[in-house]
Amino acid sequence: MSAPQRYLVVAGVTVLVAFVATTQMLSRSPFDSGVRGAARGAVMAAGFLEIIWVIVAATFTATRWRTTSVPLRVILALNSVIAVLLVVEFFR
Numbered sequence: 001m002s003a004p005q006r007y008l009v010v011a012g013v014t015v016l017v018a019f020v021a022t023t024q025m026l027s028r029s030p031f032d033s034g035v036r037g038a039a040r041g042a043v044m045a046a047g048f049l050e051i052i053w054v055i056v057a058a059t060f061t062a063t064r065w066r067t068t069s070v071p072l073r074v075i076l077a078l079n080s081v082i083a084v085l086l087v088v089e090f091f092r
Contacts, residue, residue: 001069008057012075015053019046019082047086054083 001009026039057076061068 001071002067004060005069005072008060009069009071009075012053012057012072012079015046015049016075016079016082019043019050022046050079051083051086054079 022039022042022045026036026043029036029039054076057072057079061072061076
């Protein structure tokens, strides 16, 4: 695995874990509290990073499909599902 692929995999796992953690924090926070407000902001930031990462990784993977590794493709697939759901929710 080349260095750019390794960086993309690490960034993709980090963004995926951050998004899941922020959504869990939002779902478990009290209804009217500062924690809930912070969690909403964190979910919005993590969602934005998710979409940006998917665009960058999809472009990288499309240009170098034959040399991409399986972990990058798996992380791209998982993050793409979340990004598509975020975009669908935005236009809903």
